[in-house]
Amino acid sequence: MRRIDVVGITLGVFLVGGLAYLLLEKIGLDSMSAGIWSQVLLVGALIVWLVTYLTRVLGQNMTYNQQLQDYKEAVLQKRLEELTPEELEKLQTEIEQENQEGKVQKKANC
Structure with missing residues (x-):
């Protein structure tokens, strides 16, 4: 303001x-x-x-928080666009592995 x-x-x-x-x-x-x-x-x-x-x-x-969130999302989007298809596939594989490990841990905690 x-x-x-x-x-x-x-x-x-x-x-x-x-x-x-x-x-x-x-x-x-x-x-x-x-x-x-x-x-x-x-x-x-x-x-x-x-x-x-x-x-x-x-x-x-707040406006600041929203601007910060928008900036972080834009940076991540730009980084994703700059990845080669091989790097993107590797990243997706890592994410899937982490998700499956998280599911296993949740089942073990129940």
Whole structure:
């Protein structure tokens, strides 16, 4: 996120808070109650944003994590494309052997 984006979001939050205050006064609340309720709305919105942020962090569903995963997949794909048919066949054979060894170990553990 760029600094100008942060500045824009901050100004937007202040404007929303001010508009909420004016709207609540217009509805008929006195200035003290309107101020309190506009703060309650802003703090509630902040808590909702925080919960969604923590959900994305704990679920590793952040932009950085997705970019890193895409990069790793692209590197692996490029390496696979650069393999000769003989190397690719050898790799497939090794993977099949590892899978069969894993199955044998799972059966032994059961």
